[in-house]
Amino acid sequence: MKIDENTQGSVANQEAVRLLRNWLSALFMADWFVCIVGGLYRGLSGTGMLTVVVKSLFFSYAIGIVLIIVAVRYLGRVIGVTKV
Numbered sequence: 001m002k003i004d005e006n007t008q009g010s011v012a013n014q015e016a017v018r019l020l021r022n023w024l025s026a027l028f029m030a031d032w033f034v035c036i037v038g039g040l041y042r043g044l045s046g047t048g049m050l051t052v053v054v055k056s057l058f059f060s061y062a063i064g065i066v067l068i069i070v071a072v073r074y075l076g077r078v079i080g081v082t083k084v
Contacts, residue, residue, distance in 0.1 A: 020068055027064045031056050 035056050039049030 016072055019072070023064065023068050024061065027060050028057070031060045 032053060035053040036049055039052055044052065
């Protein structure tokens, strides 16, 4: 039986899920920071900054999920995803 990151409950699966959550959290924090700083620089109002954050989060998560899937699949050992 092959046990890898696709096997539910395996150590590799738990590591992959943990890594995914960490990357998504980092994307979330970085996106908020960049949008708020950019909004302050451009002189946007609070609602304008919130609109930019929401639009940017959608794009960031969509692209981030694709990049994470590619990274885990092709660069797993380099970024620390272990295989059992």
